[in-house]
Amino acid sequence: xxMTLIAFNKPFGVICQFSPDNKHRTLKDFIxxxxxxxxxxxxxxxxxxxxxxxxxxxxxxxxHPQRHIAKTYLAQVEGLASxxxxxxxxxxxxxxxxxxxxxxxxxxxxxxxxxxxEPPIRYRKSVPDSWLQITISEGKNRQVRRMCAATGLPCLxxxxxxxxxxxxxxxxxxxxxxxxxxxxxxxQAA
Numbered sequence: 001x002x003m004t005l006i007a008f009n010k011p012f013g014v015i016c017q018f019s020p021d022n023k024h025r026t027l028k029d030f031i032x033x034x035x036x037x038x039x040x041x042x043x044x045x046x047x048x049x050x051x052x053x054x055x056x057x058x059x060x061x062x063x064h065p066q067r068h069i070a071k072t073y074l075a076q077v078e079g080l081a082s083x084x085x086x087x088x089x090x091x092x093x094x095x096x097x098x099x100x101x102x103x104x105x106x107x108x109x110x111x112x113x114x115x116x117x118e119p120p121i122r123y124r125k126s127v128p129d130s131w132l133q134i135t136i137s138e139g140k141n142r143q144v145r146r147m148c149a150a151t152g153l154p155c156l157x158x159x160x161x162x163x164x165x166x167x168x169x170x171x172x173x174x175x176x177x178x179x180x181x182x183x184x185x186x187x188q189a190a
Contacts, residue, residue: 005053007173008031009049009174010046010047010176012118014026024044037054039062040139047160049160049163049168062186068138070136071139071160073144076110076157078127079128081131083107085153089105104135105135108131108133122156163186165186
């Protein structure tokens with residue numbers, strides 16, 4: 001049996017399911033391949049790399065917390081990030097029901113390759129924003145957004161750019177586009 005593994009550049013406002021939704025576009029609006037399912041999720045208001053497969057064992061390998069597959073996010077946050085903020089991410093952040101594992105975090109400039117979001121982020125002249133690159137190896141519900149909020153930097157935009165060794169920039173996918181990838185591309189350096 002041939003296994004299918006798909007990398008999809010999920011746009012903002014798309015819900016990670018194939019069944020119809022009254023308010024949002026779904027994966028079915030972009031991917032017409034039978035029997036593939038997301039290996040992990042991205043919130044409706046998050047964008048970027050999503051993997052889908054028809055292989056349950058591979059889906060488990062990608063998503064299971066014991067595998068510690070690194071996932072990297074670009075977070076545009078409201079406010080100016082500082083070295084002190086970055087240190088909090090690197091030490092782990094106390095959230096309501098758990099403390100996060102340390103996250104590899106750095107302050108960055110907005111990547112030149114990053115697409116424009118539709119609709120665009122609301123620009124506020126009096127409130128600065130900044131960008132963080134955050135790599136985590138766990139994936140609790142809305143974890144990166146919650147980590148940002150806990151440090152006093154609400155997340156305005158969240159883009160997952162990498163899963164394991166697979167980076168969305170290397171795939172050259174436009175918004176809403178997908179391509180087949182190999183398991184080796186995901187795990188080669190992960």
